[in-house]
Amino acid sequence: MANVNKLFNQGKNSPMQVLADAGGKIVGKTRFQKIAYLLSEAGLLEGYDFEYHHYGPYSDDLSSSLKFASLFDELKEEERKTDWGGYYSIFSLPESEGDKIEVNQNRSKFIKPMLNISSIVLELAATAAFLAKANDNPDDFDPWEKTRELKPDKATPDRLDKAKKLYKKILSVKTPRQLPKIA
Amino acid sequence: MVFNPQRIRDPIHNIIGFEGNQFENMLWELINTRPFQRLRRVKQLGFSDLVYPGATHSRFAHSVGVFHIARRMMKIIETHLRSKNEFQEAQAQHALAAALLHDVGHGAFSHAFETVGKRLNIEMAKHETVSKKLILDSEIADCLKKMGAGFHKDVADVIDDDVSATLYSAVISSQFDADRLDYIQRDRMMCGTGHGAIDFEWLVENIQVGEVQFGVDEERVGKQQTFVIGPKAIAAAETFVFGLFQLYPTVYFHKTTRGAEKLFTELLVRVIELSGNGRSARTGLPENHPLVQFANDSDSIDNVLCLDDSVVWSALHLLADSEDELIASFSDRLRRRKLYKVIDVREEFRKQEKDEDALDKSCAQMKIKIEEWARKDSSPFPRILVDDCKRSPYKEYKEEKGPLNQINVLDNGDLRDLRDVSDVVKAIKDFKAFRVYVDDDDQEAKKFTNDAIREI
Numbered sequence: 001m002a003n004v005n006k007l008f009n010q011g012k013n014s015p016m017q018v019l020a021d022a023g024g025k026i027v028g029k030t031r032f033q034k035i036a037y038l039l040s041e042a043g044l045l046e047g048y049d050f051e052y053h054h055y056g057p058y059s060d061d062l063s064s065s066l067k068f069a070s071l072f073d074e075l076k077e078e079e080r081k082t083d084w085g086g087y088y089s090i091f092s093l094p095e096s097e098g099d100k101i102e103v104n105q106n107r108s109k110f111i112k113p114m115l116n117i118s119s120i121v122l123e124l125a126a127t128a129a130f131l132a133k134a135n136d137n138p139d140d141f142d143p144w145e146k147t148r149e150l151k152p153d154k155a156t157p158d159r160l161d162k163a164k165k166l167y168k169k170i171l172s173v174k175t176p177r178q179l180p181k182i183a
Numbered sequence: 184m185v186f187n188p189q190r191i192r193d194p195i196h197n198i199i200g201f202e203g204n205q206f207e208n209m210l211w212e213l214i215n216t217r218p219f220q221r222l223r224r225v226k227q228l229g230f231s232d233l234v235y236p237g238a239t240h241s242r243f244a245h246s247v248g249v250f251h252i253a254r255r256m257m258k259i260i261e262t263h264l265r266s267k268n269e270f271q272e273a274q275a276q277h278a279l280a281a282a283l284l285h286d287v288g289h290g291a292f293s294h295a296f297e298t299v300g301k302r303l304n305i306e307m308a309k310h311e312t313v314s315k316k317l318i319l320d321s322e323i324a325d326c327l328k329k330m331g332a333g334f335h336k337d338v339a340d341v342i343d344d345d346v347s348a349t350l351y352s353a354v355i356s357s358q359f360d361a362d363r364l365d366y367i368q369r370d371r372m373m374c375g376t377g378h379g380a381i382d383f384e385w386l387v388e389n390i391q392v393g394e395v396q397f398g399v400d401e402e403r404v405g406k407q408q409t410f411v412i413g414p415k416a417i418a419a420a421e422t423f424v425f426g427l428f429q430l431y432p433t434v435y436f437h438k439t440t441r442g443a444e445k446l447f448t449e450l451l452v453r454v455i456e457l458s459g460n461g462r463s464a465r466t467g468l469p470e471n472h473p474l475v476q477f478a479n480d481s482d483s484i485d486n487v488l489c490l491d492d493s494v495v496w497s498a499l500h501l502l503a504d505s506e507d508e509l510i511a512s513f514s515d516r517l518r519r520r521k522l523y524k525v526i527d528v529r530e531e532f533r534k535q536e537k538d539e540d541a542l543d544k545s546c547a548q549m550k551i552k553i554e555e556w557a558r559k560d561s562s563p564f565p566r567i568l569v570d571d572c573k574r575s576p577y578k579e580y581k582e583e584k585g586p587l588n589q590i591n592v593l594d595n596g597d598l599r600d601l602r603d604v605s606d607v608v609k610a611i612k613d614f615k616a617f618r619v620y621v622d623d624d625d626q627e628a629k630k631f632t633n634d635a636i637r638e639i
Contacts, residue, residue: 004544006551028400052345055399071543084396084403085600086580119400152347153405 007068012104013047015065016075016093020101021108022115025092029063030055031119032091034126035111036062038170041129043177044107052134056127066091106173113169117162120154124163125170127151132180143182191247195369199251206276209329210250210283216322217488218287222246224491228370229292230443231434233520235374238434242286242293245365252361253282253354255387256410260350263392271351277334278351280327281341285355285362287323288313290487291495295444299451305481313487315339321484348587350392350408357587359390359410359423367426370434378433379426382419389416393598397586411591411598420590420601424608427576431614436572442522442620445568450502450513451495453564454478457507467505474498509564523568523620526629531636539612545639546571546617552635553619566628568620575613577601 008014018036019026026032037057039045048059070077070091078090093101114122124147132143144164148155167183186208189201201207213219222243231238257275264270288310290296300308307313317323318339327335340346341355354361364383371379393411398404412420434440451474454466458478468475473489480486502514516522532545553567560566579602580589590601602609621628 003551004548006554007547030400054344068547071540071547080401082398082401082403084398086398088401088581119402120404123399150345150347153407154399 004068004072007072008065008074009047009061013045014074015062015069015091017101017104018045018107018111019075019091019093021104022111023108025090026115027088027090028119029066029089030123031114032066033058033062034119034122035114037126038114038129038179039107039110041133041177042110042170042173042175042179044104044110044175050130052130056123057130106175110170110173110175113166117166118159121159121162121166124151124155124159125167128163128167128182129180132182138180143180193244193248193251195248195365195372196251199247206279206330209326210280212326212329213280213283213323214247216326218317218321218323219243219246219284221488221491222287222289224493225289225291225293226492227293227366228374228434228440229295229492230440230447231370231374231437233443233522234437234439235376235434238370238374240369240373242289245369246283246286248365248369249285249355249361250279250283252364252387253279256354256361256390257351259387259390259410260354260392264350273331273337274349274351276330277337277341278354280334280338281352282355282361284314284318284323284338285342286310286314287317288315288487291490291492292444292447295447296451296490298444298448299455302448302452303455305455307481307484307487311342311344313484314342316484318342348407348409353409353587357409358590359386359412367423367430371426371430374434376430376433378429381423381426386412386416386419386423389413389419391593393591393593395586395589395591395598407586409587409591411593413593417592417601417604420592421605421607424577424590424601424611427574428611428614431574431576432616436574436614436616438525438527438570438616438618439522441570441572441616441618442525442568443517443520445570445620446513446517446522447495449565449568450510450517453507453509453513454502457510465506466510467501467503467507468498469501472498472501512564524623525618525620526632526636527616527618528632528636529615529617532639542615548639549617549619549635552639553632556631566621566625567632570616570618570620573613573615576611577608578613 036045036048036059037050040048048061050057050059069075076092076094079087080090082088128143128147131146132138135141144160148160164183171179171183186203186205188203189211191199193199201211223241225242227240227242227245228238257279261270290308297308318335324335327338341352348356367379367381368383389412390410391413392408394406394408396403396406454474455478457463457466458475463470463475473494477486477490499514499518502510505511528549529542529546532542537545550569550571553569557565557567580600591598592601592604619632621632
């Protein structure tokens with residue numbers, strides 16, 4: 001059998017380690033992508049390139065890693081139907097694997113505020129961070145306003161407010177790299 | 184001011200007229216710009232004419248056809264919104280101009296060129312990037328500005344994935360968009376294949392505007408207006424999905440076409456790498472050749488516009504005399520259509536009666552084995568080329584997709600996903616292929632591949 005470990009990132013950069021640091025479960029592909037993006041920007045995760053997609057920062061590498069890790073039973077992806085008509089995924093570690101991975105406490109602290117908040121709010125926060133980083137003139141640019149322009153259906157005043165509060169929380173965690181100071 | 188109407192004859196739509204008004208006159212001027220005329224020299228299906236000799240139609244003809252269908256679909260939106268006094272003429276014009284211009288940034292051999300760009304990290308090989316740049320800053324922008332100072336920016340927003348979709352943009356970006364409705368008809372006709380026929384008139388006749396729900400992960404966001412179909416068009420929608428299902432293996436991902444694309448990709452990667460490293464003399468091309476100029480400055484829009492299919496085809500004779508072994512060999516193979524031979528690995532695994540998951544696992548393992556083999560191989564060019572591709576004719580509504588990718592059927596006032604009302608659509612699986620291409624005389628590479636298939 002070929003060495004299938006080459007199909008997905010390993011060790012501290014593996015999707016399984018992110019899951020372990022998140023307490024063993026992450027609900028939603030969008031949530032997984034945005035957590036991984038903010039971890040990467042904070043210098044807590046390596047090996048994934050992110051681009052701007054319809055749902056904000058997105059990594060093809062992460063999507064592929066999740067697909068292969070699930071295919072070879074390193075993690076579980078369960079699909080469920082939503083009440084709005086679509087399907088969403090729940091990622092978790094197999095019971096046999098969960099205890100084998102040592103949790104990184106700093107990453108765990110960073111991820112925690114992103115686990116139980118609305119995925120829409122998390123998407124807005126990650127999008128604002130992405131736009132702030134991509135813009136050359138940070139002083140003349142309001143990433144939250146731009147987020148509102150790009151996502152008029154999602155960026156209600158209430159959600160934007162929650163997104164800023166969320167962002168403030170994760171900014172307060174000490175990380176190897178400083179996230180854009182936009183909240 | 185008097186504007187003259189114009190007409191184009193088209194093999195699919197017959198007469199495509201441009202009315203004598205300011206807006207359609209401006210569109211006619213767009214067609215006559217250099218970037219748009221360049222599309223005459225970019226074939227819609229790249230290397231497909233190596234399989235189907237008739238498939239030489241251009242992105243120029245396709246783009247005009249897309250505009251024609253988009254205008255017809257816009258009438259559906261107009262009828263729907265005028266009844267509520269909500270129709271916005273300006274937004275409709277932005278979407279129609281975008282429909283005409285949606286492919287203007289495609290490079291030589293379209294998607295194969297984008298693969299080259301991805302390998303070499305060249306931003307200006309992405310057709311979306313080039314289209315946006317041309318719309319915002321070129322003679323195309325100058326034309327668009329005749330409709331108003333910010334008109335060009337609004338058109339760019341319609342084709343920009345970053346900007347939130349609207350009902351108007353659904354004419355060029357949805358499951359039943361004008362792009363798909365043109366290419367599915369044009370490509371099959373020009374290929375001469377009997378597959379993929381759709382009931383276009385009945386489908387369009389039954390398209391309506393509806394509001395579909397969308398969400399992020401498990402959470403509902405709201406509703407979005409887009410195209411839906413009436414219940415009498417379920418069979419026509421099935422034919423549309425089934426048409427894509429048939430055209431993926433027989434046209435878009437035909438094994439021979441893909442084999443030619445693989446050689447083209449390796450060839451262009453090497454030419455651009457050598458030229459960009461100041462070693463263009465080794466390629467066989469002169470310093471002022473468009474490929475060398477592009478390699479030296481891919482950010483220049485003029486260098487991008489100088490590249491098209493004909494430039495690459497005509498370069499093959501020079502490239503065949505290259506000092507570089509890969510360039511000489513692969514360019515000669517392309518001009519003679521002496522391609523690498525395919526081994527359909529996924530089909531070989533299927534013969535072992537593996538289920539879909541087992542097939543995916545086996546193909547993934549095969550890919551690793553080939554990479555390991557290639558790393559140890561000292562040949563000056565790749566001896567095994569891999570084609571790993573997947574397309575979904577129609578999928579269930581997943582969170583990462585978005586509401587515009589679904590076909591919704593209006594059923595007594597409620598909307599139902601086509602998968603929920605059609606057993607045949609529900610049964611359609613993704614098209615997946617894992618093939619490798621090797622020189623027919625390379626017994627060692629063939630033996631390695633066949634042994635690996637048996638071992639996995």
